[in-house]
Amino acid sequence: MHILVIKLLPLRRIDVIATLLFMKTLLSLLFISLSFLVVAQKKATVSGYITDARSGEALGIARIFVQELKTGTVVNNYGFYSLTLPIGIYQIEYRCDGFVTIEKTIDLQANQTISLELEMAVQEVKDIRVSGKRSDNVNSAKLGQMELKMDQVKTLPAFMGEVDVVKTLQLLPGVSSVSEGGQGFYVRGGGPDQNLVLLDEGVVYNAAHLFGFFSVFNADAINSVNLIKGGMPANYGGRLSSVLEVNMNEGNLKKFKVKGGIGAISSRLTIEGPLKKDRGSFVVSARRTYIDLLVKAALSDTSPFAGSGYFFYDLNAKLNYKLTDKDRIYLSAYYGKDIFSFKDNNGGFQVEMPWGNGIAALRWNHLFTSKLFMNTTLSVSDYDFEFASTQDEFRIALTSGIRDYTAKVDFSYFPNPKHRIKWGAAYIYHDFTPTSLSAQNDTIVFNTGVAQHLYSHETAVYALDEFDVNEALRINAGLRYSTFTHVGPFDRYIKGDGISTLDSVVSYDRGDIIAFYQGLEPRFSFRYLLPDNSSIKGGYAYNYQYVHLVTLSAVSLPTDIWFPSTDKAKPEQGFQTSLGYFRNFAKDRYEASVEVYYKGMKNLIEFKEGALPGDNVNDNTDNLLVYGDGWAYGAEFFLKKTSGAFTGWIGYTWAKTERRFPDINEGNNYPAKYDRRHDLNLVGMYKLNDTWTFGASFIYATGNTLTLPASWYVQDQNLLFQYGPRNSTRMAPYHRLDLSATRYGKAYKTKTDPATGQDIQVKKAYRSNWSFSVYNVYNRLNPFFLYVDNNGDFMSGNFSLSIKQVSLFPIIPSVTWNFEF
């Protein structure tokens, strides 16, 4: 690994040059290696797309299996597959969970295109599946990868009736929530910023609404969710811990459909349909909460808090169009906003706090040959936060944000069933505004400095090959090379002591290179099949992360600041190595796994002790940061039942994660704030009949750590506290049981077939269901945070100190009505 910092170099695009040189070398090596794949035997390729017969949408989790060769492949996210086989006659199975398997006999003498539409199994929720790839548990070389289908997510208990993919992910081993009801998630001891969250390949910087209690992902707009928590393949990068891929519905290619839901705090509506039948489609999905309307109804116009309220909304839209048999474009967009307002009319105090994401992604799929697939993505991601406070004539506004422009291209090459090769390149232009502050008192405008923008270029190239060495051993080996360049304009503030040495500023012009970093990121994983339907998997991944999230608070808030690498803030680097044993039982109805991992991280970032939000006025944010290392290790145990009327899983994680910062906690090691020794999740879904489905989830987790005062003292008649070591106090364990019941209306109606005169079952155009959930069934007061409360005064003899625990959510029942037609 090489780290190079270059200051004040003349304008020179060394990042681009370095990337191009490396890419050239990488591709040369790739094609040299591919030349060895050429064999004398004559071959032909069968390829095509697998889609859902109801809607024409791609089935991104379908599998293709060749009986005679005992081999096969999986489709990519766009439903495309390619198999190159020796010429001959084959029996090929096209499978997808929840759909009727199609078997086809093909006489493969020349390249063939076979695109198929799979029919949904008669009863949609007959077999609730936990994972889309049952046999992948043993067969795949992917480590720590979990997929969720929305049909499954929707049967689980929902907090306040809001179906939430992120909360479901938090029920998986190795994934934990940041706090009660929190949206942020930690994966194997990494921070919440170490998860790359992608919505249709556009980066989501803040995936939460309502201070983190709801995710930005509207369940009606989401098709599938894929989490990679270990062994990240080389086509992903930029984060240390995990990748969360969320794919939006594509829209029905065959007919117009409407679906929606009315819940306790929000409602949603989705409309989809063909732009041109079987050629192009659209989907638009909107959601809005009405907490503000409820609050408005509860507050009279004369209330001192009249005008206070909160709401969020989000809008998902997607278009896709098949230009030719080899070209398809997708346009995806998301826009969501939270708006919080608080008014104390008596006190003349007012707060306005809006924040939100905007994402747009344009993708172009092109099939060069039946073996070579390309996806090109252009996307823009934007996140903005504002906090404006007015007290009488004094007003202050604080804003922060980030905007990314991304271009990337990914190639998939399928030379034969033994090799699945990918390569590609990516470029991101970052524009960060860590904090911009303005303050005004009546007509006086205070000098709060110029809003600082930090501009940077991030590039990456990669290549990987997943190949079968023999029937037992599969290897996924890849290499990623990434660069990051911080460029001007930029002002570097150099702080004096204010008396003998004054502050000074070094200014960089547009295009000046302030810092340059580059690194090689090797990725490797393997699977070795054992005879008893089990396998051993292992992996190693090295990652660079060039953007960081720094927080002033002990819990995640929209006020957290995204910050890029600079000459002072080095890129985070981390590696993860993991090893697991995977086994299926009872004809694959049960899947089990044990994984152990160790993760090392360096150049982690925190604010200095005592830093305040306004400290970077006329200063650089990175002057307020300190840097340190971290490490995490643990073991994850997972057992799930994947089919039948009753499905579900048990996950248990034993883990430890620590940090060491020279400038925090006197340089001593301390547990990360989300260090959890034990984490147990029990999840069950039971389909009683066609009408009723029940769900339950139970969580037990060691309490989060926090820092509390160990002693008190008095100075100038003020009570003050001296805190104990960082994160040395542990809150009470967290446990909670949630239940759900879903009542489905009849999906089919009986109709007389005019041709035969016989009664037949016809799917109803209009369907609905009622979803009932109870959150925190036994009303456990789980700790959200603790604080020291003091009451009374010494003079009156009634002074007291006590530790108070704040709990947010008691038992909360909810009901949601969902419909579609």
Place this chain on the structure above:
Amino acid sequence: MELRILKYSTFFFSIALLWSCTKEVQIDIPGYQEQLVVDGRIETGQPAIVLLSKSANVYSSTNFDSYLNSFVDDAIVVLSDGTQTDTLTKICTDDLPPGFEQIAAGIFGIPAEILVNLHLCAYVSLNMLGEVGKTYTLQIAHEGKQYAASSKILDPVALDSLYWKPEGNFTDRGFSWAQLTDPNNTADAYLWEVKYLQDFQFSKTFNPYFNDKFFNGLTFDFAYENPMSFQDTTSINDYRGYFKQGDTIVVKMSKLGLKEYNYFEKKYNQIFSGGSPFAVPTNIPTNIEGGALGIWVAYSPWVDTLVCN
């Protein structure tokens, strides 16, 4: 000023408490160690006054006796200005020189009639008064440990003007206003105190310390509230914070060093965040070397009188 405008952590904390359920818990909090607490100050024309006490476990007794017992009266405290040295005199409340009762009451925050029956001690430099431009070094010996701190009396900064005006719908109540031209090219920090003309002690406002981060070199007007009104139980709530038309008040704006300001900034940050989880738990950075808590600070005051008309 920063504390007034940037306490969104406190804001989140308040909202969370409104929403939530709270109960008292007993939980292990490691890391307690008893430490000496220094509360010392000197200002132009005044002697140094140093109070010494000890920190207590957060779970320890919090009755009045435990508070009284936390004060230290067996230390040796020495003050030096670089040329002169003065061993501070221990003056205790049960043996006060005549006329010192009100001063002591102000220092300890305990009514004089109660204070004279207690044994609380302060260390006072009877032979040395503060002078502008001098750096004062404090040395403390206690229970075999040595502690030291320095602070300089800087040049004072004068206000351009001081005035009063009615606030809002009131015609006879309002804040005190001042115009300040902040010195350019230096980072400056100030303490704002006020008292009625007839009062003995100055009172601190709600957020009395501020620096010129936002207004370095600017001329601007700003207002401060009446801190005494919050102690006045006869005043109706609507009048709290305001000066009454006709009041005569004395304003003291003292300049202090940046390291000392850093202590007070973090101190008030801790007070206002009140243990909120939305703020980073921060120990207040002392300028005392040797492992003690607290502050030794030199002030450079500028004093003016305002008749509220």
